[in-house]
Every structure is written in C-alpha cells, then in structure tokens.
Amino acid sequence: MPAPQETKPRWERRKDARPQELLAAALAQFVERGYAATRLEDVAKRAGVSKGTLYLYFTNKEELFKEVVRANIVATIGEAEQDAASFDGPSGELLSTLLLRWWTEIWATPLGGITKLMLSEGNNFPELAQFYNEEVVARGSLLITEVLRRGIARGEFRPVDPVVMTRVLIAPVLMLMMWTHSYMPTCDMPDVAPEAFMETFIITTLRGLRADST
Amino acid sequence: MPAPQETKPRWERRKDARPQELLAAALAQFVERGYAATRLEDVAKRAGVSKGTLYLYFTNKEELFKEVVRANIVATIGEAEQDAASFDGPSGELLSTLLLRWWTEIWATPLGGITKLMLSEGNNFPELAQFYNEEVVARGSLLITEVLRRGIARGEFRPVDPVVMTRVLIAPVLMLMMWTHSYMPTCDMPDVAPEAFMETFIITTLRGLRADST
Amino acid sequence: MPAPQETKPRWERRKDARPQELLAAALAQFVERGYAATRLEDVAKRAGVSKGTLYLYFTNKEELFKEVVRANIVATIGEAEQDAASFDGPSGELLSTLLLRWWTEIWATPLGGITKLMLSEGNNFPELAQFYNEEVVARGSLLITEVLRRGIARGEFRPVDPVVMTRVLIAPVLMLMMWTHSYMPTCDMPDVAPEAFMETFIITTLRGLRADST
Amino acid sequence: MPAPQETKPRWERRKDARPQELLAAALAQFVERGYAATRLEDVAKRAGVSKGTLYLYFTNKEELFKEVVRANIVATIGEAEQDAASFDGPSGELLSTLLLRWWTEIWATPLGGITKLMLSEGNNFPELAQFYNEEVVARGSLLITEVLRRGIARGEFRPVDPVVMTRVLIAPVLMLMMWTHSYMPTCDMPDVAPEAFMETFIITTLRGLRADST
DNA sequence: TATGAATGAGTGTTCATTCAT
DNA sequence: AATGAATGAACACTCATTCAT
Structure with a gap:
C-alpha cells in the first residue's frame, strides 16, 4: 500500500484565519449595503466560502454583526x-x-x-x-x-x-x-x-x- | 321584541377623514419602525382598516411615504x-x-x-x-x-x-x-x-x- | 311650502335597459381582455356604473360571463x-x-x-x-x-x-x-x-x- | 440496542435530477391548468419540493415557463x-x-x-x-x-x-x-x-x- | 335602485436558517 | 470543517365580493 502522498491541499487550511476573513467580508458588505440590506449569501461569496460556513462560526446574522463591531x-x-x-x-x-x-x-x-x-x-x-x-x-x-x-x-x-x-x-x-x-x-x-x-x-x-x- | 343586536359594523364609512387618518398612521409607523421595517399591514391595523384599504388611497408603499412627506x-x-x-x-x-x-x-x-x-x-x-x-x-x-x-x-x-x-x-x-x-x-x-x-x-x-x- | 318640483332626474331612469348595457360592456371587455384578465371594475367603468351595481344584476363574474354568451x-x-x-x-x-x-x-x-x-x-x-x-x-x-x-x-x-x-x-x-x-x-x-x-x-x-x- | 429511528429526511439531495423533475412537474401543471392559473406552489408540491426550491433553479415563473418550452x-x-x-x-x-x-x-x-x-x-x-x-x-x-x-x-x-x-x-x-x-x-x-x-x-x-x- | 368604501384571501418572490452529505 | 440544496415564513400588491348608506 502506497503511503498517501503528502499533497498540498487544493485550498490552504487556515483554520485560524477563517473567522477573520469572514469578519472582513462581513464588514465590507455591511458598510457597503447597510445591515438589513446585506444578504448573508453575499458575505459568503465575498469571503469565498459557502453560506453554510458562516453558521459554523456565527450563530446568526445579528451575532455576526456584533462580532464585526467588536473586532x-x-x-x-x-x-x-x-x-x-x-x-x-x-x-x-x-x-x-x-x-x-x-x-x-x-x-x-x-x-x-x-x-x-x-x-x-x-x-x-x-x-x-x-x-x-x-x-x-x-x-x-x-x-x-x-x-x-x-x-x-x-x-x-x-x-x-x-x-x-x-x-x-x-x-x-x-x-x-x-x-x-x-x-x-x-x-x-x-x-x-x-x-x-x-x-x-x-x-x-x-x-x-x-x-x-x- | 328582542332588542336589535348591537353588531359592530365590519367597517365604518369615513370617506373624507380616511386619507388623513391613513397618513397619520403611516407617519407614526414609519417613524417608529423605519421605512423598510414598516409593514403596510401594520399601518392599516394602526388606522383600523384593512390592508386593501390603503391601496384605495395610495398607489404603493413608496407613494404612501411620499405623501406622508408632502403632507x-x-x-x-x-x-x-x-x-x-x-x-x-x-x-x-x-x-x-x-x-x-x-x-x-x-x-x-x-x-x-x-x-x-x-x-x-x-x-x-x-x-x-x-x-x-x-x-x-x-x-x-x-x-x-x-x-x-x-x-x-x-x-x-x-x-x-x-x-x-x-x-x-x-x-x-x-x-x-x-x-x-x-x-x-x-x-x-x-x-x-x-x-x-x-x-x-x-x-x-x-x-x-x-x-x-x- | 313649495311643492317639490318635478325635476327631470340628472340621469335617466332606464331600469330595463340596464342589464343590456351591462352585458354590452362586459362583452366588450371580455373580448378585449379575455375572461381571467377582465376586472369587474373595468366592466363597471365601461358601463358608466359602479362596481356594486353589477352585483345587483349578476350573481358573480362567472354568471355575468354566462349571460354574455347566452345573450x-x-x-x-x-x-x-x-x-x-x-x-x-x-x-x-x-x-x-x-x-x-x-x-x-x-x-x-x-x-x-x-x-x-x-x-x-x-x-x-x-x-x-x-x-x-x-x-x-x-x-x-x-x-x-x-x-x-x-x-x-x-x-x-x-x-x-x-x-x-x-x-x-x-x-x-x-x-x-x-x-x-x-x-x-x-x-x-x-x-x-x-x-x-x-x-x-x-x-x-x-x-x-x-x-x-x- | 435500539434500532435507529427511520426518520424521513426533510428533503433529499437530488442535485442533478432536480431541474428535470421540476421542469416535468411544471410542464404537467401548465398543461393541466394553463399558465396564469398555475400556482408555483402547486408545481413545487407536484415535484415534492418547497416553493423556494423552484427559485434555486429558475429566476421566476416566466423563466420557468420558457425553460419548459425550450426543454x-x-x-x-x-x-x-x-x-x-x-x-x-x-x-x-x-x-x-x-x-x-x-x-x-x-x-x-x-x-x-x-x-x-x-x-x-x-x-x-x-x-x-x-x-x-x-x-x-x-x-x-x-x-x-x-x-x-x-x-x-x-x-x-x-x-x-x-x-x-x-x-x-x-x-x-x-x-x-x-x-x-x-x-x-x-x-x-x-x-x-x-x-x-x-x-x-x-x-x-x-x-x-x-x-x-x- | 345605486353607490363606492372596505375587505381579505391569494400569489410571486426573497432570504435567513437548517442539515444531509 | 465545509458544502450548498432545501426550507418556509414573510411581505407587497391585486381584485372579486360585500354592505352601510
């Protein structure tokens, strides 16, 4: 059995960076569109992730917003x-x-x-x-x-x-x-x-x- | 002879007063909730009429708002x-x-x-x-x-x-x-x-x- | 006290003509717009009467349509x-x-x-x-x-x-x-x-x- | 050991088949009821999905119909x-x-x-x-x-x-x-x-x- | 008889949220 | 950890029908 090659993953694991990236994307979108008019899908797209991923890091839209402010x-x-x-x-x-x-x-x-x-x-x-x-x-x-x-x-x-x-x-x-x-x-x-x-x-x-x- | 039931009429005819009442209700609701968050149904409820009635007097939400401003x-x-x-x-x-x-x-x-x-x-x-x-x-x-x-x-x-x-x-x-x-x-x-x-x-x-x- | 004048009514009573007029208006509207797209209000307007009047002569939209065809x-x-x-x-x-x-x-x-x-x-x-x-x-x-x-x-x-x-x-x-x-x-x-x-x-x-x- | 409950999933993932299924359901409904009388909700029900799902695949009713024709x-x-x-x-x-x-x-x-x-x-x-x-x-x-x-x-x-x-x-x-x-x-x-x-x-x-x- | 103000159920569409994979 | 297909509640607007006057 061939040892599994240590291939570099197609996308880089950056477990720790993720939240920051999401917050950055959210910030940009919130500033651009306002809170109500910001669709989470756009935030996700902007961060290059899927909509679902957002929910791995933030409970909901409101919490996301709060985190953005805090950060x-x-x-x-x-x-x-x-x-x-x-x-x-x-x-x-x-x-x-x-x-x-x-x-x-x-x-x-x-x-x-x-x-x-x-x-x-x-x-x-x-x-x-x-x-x-x-x-x-x-x-x-x-x-x-x-x-x-x-x-x-x-x-x-x-x-x-x-x-x-x-x-x-x-x-x-x-x-x-x-x-x-x-x-x-x-x-x-x-x-x-x-x-x-x-x-x-x-x-x-x-x-x-x-x-x-x- | 049974006393005639005091049934409350489904609605009251208020032709002339209506527009003013609607505008007042709309103003209050807009100020209270903001434009986007104001649901026309709430405006109607506040004025004591049905949703449809609003459309007898105003073309749509936007026009209603403009009228409120004008008035x-x-x-x-x-x-x-x-x-x-x-x-x-x-x-x-x-x-x-x-x-x-x-x-x-x-x-x-x-x-x-x-x-x-x-x-x-x-x-x-x-x-x-x-x-x-x-x-x-x-x-x-x-x-x-x-x-x-x-x-x-x-x-x-x-x-x-x-x-x-x-x-x-x-x-x-x-x-x-x-x-x-x-x-x-x-x-x-x-x-x-x-x-x-x-x-x-x-x-x-x-x-x-x-x-x-x- | 002056006897009430026998004034000629502003609009002519034509009790019998009414249904015909309504049917004519309805026919025109139905032909022009089709059944579904015909709004009773437009029929009424076309006949120069109010929407409610239609309901004095015809039970509902469907009956009106039937009468139009029959006539x-x-x-x-x-x-x-x-x-x-x-x-x-x-x-x-x-x-x-x-x-x-x-x-x-x-x-x-x-x-x-x-x-x-x-x-x-x-x-x-x-x-x-x-x-x-x-x-x-x-x-x-x-x-x-x-x-x-x-x-x-x-x-x-x-x-x-x-x-x-x-x-x-x-x-x-x-x-x-x-x-x-x-x-x-x-x-x-x-x-x-x-x-x-x-x-x-x-x-x-x-x-x-x-x-x-x- | 308790048998795992056979809960029916709220929905089933059918990515590739879906568009076809939706088109088929839409076609049937359109033919059965006509364009205007077809409610998107019925199309959805017929395809066994929710109303929203239709909008994942088709912009709106009109586009859905066009796709049906094209297909x-x-x-x-x-x-x-x-x-x-x-x-x-x-x-x-x-x-x-x-x-x-x-x-x-x-x-x-x-x-x-x-x-x-x-x-x-x-x-x-x-x-x-x-x-x-x-x-x-x-x-x-x-x-x-x-x-x-x-x-x-x-x-x-x-x-x-x-x-x-x-x-x-x-x-x-x-x-x-x-x-x-x-x-x-x-x-x-x-x-x-x-x-x-x-x-x-x-x-x-x-x-x-x-x-x-x- | 006639009016028209009022109603409210109904529908297309959007979007935050969920969850099987 | 990540995805994205699926959901369903929500809302603006329409219009056949009712009914107090």
Whole structure:
C-alpha cells in the first residue's frame, strides 16, 4: 500500500484565519449595503466560502454583526487618549488636532462605515447600540470633554458647559461621516469637500470658543 | 321584541377623514419602525382598516411615504422662506431665528422623525432620497445659504464659502435630530437637553462667524 | 311650502335597459381582455356604473360571463340555415358562400370575439363550453355537413366522410378567428390578410374536394 | 440496542435530477391548468419540493415557463429542419410527411399542450407569446413555406402565395391541437379521430395544391 | 335602485436558517 | 470543517365580493 502522498491541499487550511476573513467580508458588505440590506449569501461569496460556513462560526446574522463591531473598535481610541494626555500646548490646538485626527483616521478606516451604520440602523439593535455607545462614543466624548475643561480652566476657552459643548463639537463630524458614507450622489447636493467642511467647521467653532474674542 | 343586536359594523364609512387618518398612521409607523421595517399591514391595523384599504388611497408603499412627506412639509418650509424674505434686521439674528425655528418646529413635529428616517435609510431607497432632497433638503439649504450671502455682503459675517458654511450649520441640527429620534435612551449618554445643545451651538457658531471678532 | 318640483332626474331612469348595457360592456371587455384578465371594475367603468351595481344584476363574474354568451348567440345561425335550405345551385358555390359568410358576418360580430374566448378559456368553464357547443358549434357544423352530403350525392364532390371533412373545413376559419382576435402583432408573423387567407383556403380546398379532378 | 429511528429526511439531495423533475412537474401543471392559473406552489408540491426550491433553479415563473418550452422543443424542430433539407423526393410527399410528423410527434408530446396554452393565453403574456413565436412558430412556418416554394419552383404545386398558403396549412393542425387538448369531451362533438382528420385534411389539400389537376 | 368604501384571501418572490452529505 | 440544496415564513400588491348608506 502506497503511503498517501503528502499533497498540498487544493485550498490552504487556515483554520485560524477563517473567522477573520469572514469578519472582513462581513464588514465590507455591511458598510457597503447597510445591515438589513446585506444578504448573508453575499458575505459568503465575498469571503469565498459557502453560506453554510458562516453558521459554523456565527450563530446568526445579528451575532455576526456584533462580532464585526467588536473586532473593529478596539485599538483606535486608546491611542488618542494617550496622545491627549501627553499633549502640552494650547488647548485650541489640541482640540483641533483631536477633531482632525478623528476625522482623518476614522474616515479612512472601516470604523467610519460602522459609525454610519450604527447611527442609521442602531435603533433596530438596542443592545448593540448600547454596547457601541459605551465602548466608543462615551470614551471618545470624554476625551473631548476633558480638553474643553482644560481649556476653560486655563482661560483659553470661554466658560461653556463642557458636556454640551462636546456634543456640539461631535455632531458635525458625525454628520460628515454620514454624508460621506452615503453613496447617493444627489444627497450631497452641491459638492462640498470633506476637507473644506472640516476646516470651516473647526476654524469657526474655535473662534466661537475663544475666551478672548470679546 | 328582542332588542336589535348591537353588531359592530365590519367597517365604518369615513370617506373624507380616511386619507388623513391613513397618513397619520403611516407617519407614526414609519417613524417608529423605519421605512423598510414598516409593514403596510401594520399601518392599516394602526388606522383600523384593512390592508386593501390603503391601496384605495395610495398607489404603493413608496407613494404612501411620499405623501406622508408632502403632507408634513409643504407648509413648514414655505413659511420659513417667506419669513426670511421679509426679515429686515441683522443677519445673525435672522440666522439664529431660522435655525432655532427649524429645530423647534420640526423637532416637535413628526417631520423630525422623517428626517431621521431619510438619513438612516436613504441609501437603500435612492428614489425616496432624491425626492426628499429636492423637496426638503435643497430648499432648506438654499435658505441658509442666502442668509449667509446676505450677512457677508452686509459685512456682518466674515467672508466664508457660504455653501460650505451652510453645511456646517446644518450638520449639528441634523445630528441632534438623529439623536433625539433614536429611542435608545442610552445613546443620549450624559443627558444633554436639546435646548441647551441648540443654544450652545448657535451662540458659539455665530461668535465664530462674526466679522468684527478681531 | 313649495311643492317639490318635478325635476327631470340628472340621469335617466332606464331600469330595463340596464342589464343590456351591462352585458354590452362586459362583452366588450371580455373580448378585449379575455375572461381571467377582465376586472369587474373595468366592466363597471365601461358601463358608466359602479362596481356594486353589477352585483345587483349578476350573481358573480362567472354568471355575468354566462349571460354574455347566452345573450349573443341567438339569431345568427338561424338565418344561415334558411339560406342553405333554399339554395339551388352547385354545392361548391353553396359551400364557399357559406364559409365566406360565416367569416364575414361573424368576424365583424361580437360572436367572433366570443368564439375566440370560448376556444381559449372554455376549459375553465366546462358547462359553458358544452352549452356553446350544442347551440353554436353543433348546429353550424351540421349545416356544413349537410352541404357536403348534398355535393357528394350530386356527384360534385368526391366521396369523403362528410363529418370529418366538416371539421377540416371549420378548422381554418376558427383558427383565423383566433389569429384575428389576438392583438399581439408579433403573433401574426408575416402579415397575412384575412381575406387572402380565406380565398386561398377556399379555392384550394374546393379544388381538393371536386369530384372531377382526376 | 435500539434500532435507529427511520426518520424521513426533510428533503433529499437530488442535485442533478432536480431541474428535470421540476421542469416535468411544471410542464404537467401548465398543461393541466394553463399558465396564469398555475400556482408555483402547486408545481413545487407536484415535484415534492418547497416553493423556494423552484427559485434555486429558475429566476421566476416566466423563466420557468420558457425553460419548459425550450426543454421540449429544441430537438423536435431541429430534426424536422434537417429531414426537410435532406429530402429528395416530390414536394407533395415532403409536405405531407412534415405535417403528419408535426402532428404525431407533437400531439403525442406534452408540447401539444403548450401550443394550446400559447394560443389560449398568449394574449395576456405578450412576452411569452413573442418568445414562443420566434422560437417555435416562426421556425416551423418557415419550414413549410420553403417546401411550398420548392414545390412551386419544381412545377409540382400550382402557383400560390407561399406565405398565405403556409397559414392555410398550419391552421387545421393547430385547431386540431386545440380540440385535442380541450378536455371537455363534448367539444369534440361527433367523435372525429385525429388521424382521420389529418388524413382527410392532407389528402384534400394536396389535391387542391397539385399543379396538374386541370 | 345605486353607490363606492372596505375587505381579505391569494400569489410571486426573497432570504435567513437548517442539515444531509 | 465545509458544502450548498432545501426550507418556509414573510411581505407587497391585486381584485372579486360585500354592505352601510
């Protein structure tokens, strides 16, 4: 009896890589189509597996979605927190840096798509929305709030409620995220470049926030 | 003589009131569930009629939605346009009035829910999105843009690109709309009153926009 | 108190005419669309009445259809029978006259449409089909058969089974009826004028039937 | 040891056989009920599968029907075309062979039912009618027309318009098809055997077509 | 007698989920 | 571990029929 040849399998065994690949495919599809409109078959096709395989790794569509979110949220925020802590210059500069980085680093990232998705369809997944808020929104907001407190304490910003102001600062960026991730061209009526938006927004708001602008 | 049975009629004739009732029910359901997740049968049930009745008054789901939008918009925007045209004071005041009215009159109104809905699901229903944009967003935006032009021309505002600035002004209000209409309370993390948000936003932005803030 | 004026009613009372009008409208619609595809609402609209009115006169769609057929079958056949009986010339001439008249007088008549309809959808109304056959097809066929017998007896036609031959003679006319009443132009591939069809058919068949064509 | 329960599997894997089975079930149902009245659920039930399964193999009802036609036609017509091309004898013989074969090979086949169906319901499904005409009727007709041209050119047939004559030749066979597939027995009034019909029809018509029958 | 608003059963189609292989 | 054939619940829309007015 001939020993079975150690043939290289036609497709490579990558037991461990599978889940990642599936999550990647799911992420892409969710971002592209939204949650409800994403068909698991398309996710499977995108990952190059069969529909059934998805169910070997994820209980159902909802769980898959949750995993996608969890897998893509981790690191990014932590960095920003550290940067902010070690910054030493004027608060306005810190603030604008933070907002700009937020935009540039998230927007290019899948996280941008997820944010849009959560804002859009979060209602249908209260549990998930809560999770997302706690892990992402709350931590991010706190960061901004702290900078505002710092600026007010140092007399750089006029006295405002830092929590409310945080929201005012976050809102435009989130909205830009939504606009950017909406692929209907008509919706972005007269074309406004995200960069121009961010610049105008930051300049104007910082001016409005300055303590010395009597 | 036996008392005549008090049989409840299978249906009641309500010819004139019907359309309004249906639109109201549809609006509520759309806002509550979103467009895609709204089943026409539920709308019907909510209005106390049968599924078929809806089709006596509206061609299909899409048309029903459009009617809902039309019935809740026309007046509102028109008024704002007229008010703006006849206003005579400083542009900053006009702008803040406009934004505040926008918020108060739309937010209290179900129209807020519709705006949220369009932002959320617009992607999946391009035709609806386009319709909404043309009828609502474009007209509203133009209003703001014109005020900005006016203020810049009169030297009240510093020179900014009025189109970009329009977006910057719109974004926070839209975002507030989204937050407000997301019924997961957790999402509104530290409770920020919409009024406080609007106030802080308007004051800050107008300060940042003023021409004389050297 | 003024005596109520004897005003002429806005619409004329024509109690007796109603059923006829309804039947006429139904006939037209059935012929135009076929049985299944005819919506009672369209019949009503065509007759200028409301949908409900139809149900005052006819139990349901099926009964309406039956009445339409019954009301349009009566007279025509009788005439032909009498003409044939009193004819005195050569049988070939009689036959061709009969076939041509059949075509010209039925084709223009609603009976043509009904024939097409019966052929098409008769399966779904076995009872009706039977009735139609007995009253129309059988009597008409018998007429032809008799002429064939006459011709054979007089030595004008070669000896054929007159019953079978009757079918052979009827078939093309019926088929022409079907083609003519099919309003999809494509189905009548290269356009063949009904008159040309009838002429070619009659000439060829009579030639084939002649006794002397040795 | 307990005998393993003989549970019947919810479904059986039949990958390769399935399409054929589905087509067969669909054919039967279509012929039995007609196109419009055939519910896909019944087709599925007949094939012993669920409704959804149909959609694994066929895009929709219309496509299913087209496939049924394709699966039952291609061969038949093709053969006839080849036979005709290679035939070398007198045109009358070719013609009668063609017509007879058409009858016997189609009539015995469910394809007869489909022809009946198209004649009956074609009006209501223009696209199907067109498809059927192009694929079946047009090709078949052309075959006959060519034979007629051949016969005329060779002096075997008297000069007639071959296109019109084609129709005259087709009509009786189609009509016979309709009669045969109408399952109301009454409709075939005095019992005429299809074979007798065909024989009488062919003999008579060929006699009428002969060039030498002075 | 006439109306037409209202009904609700029925069907084609989609897609998340299951399970024999 | 992986497949993909099979499932069946769900939903938009139609239309014959009913019935309060």
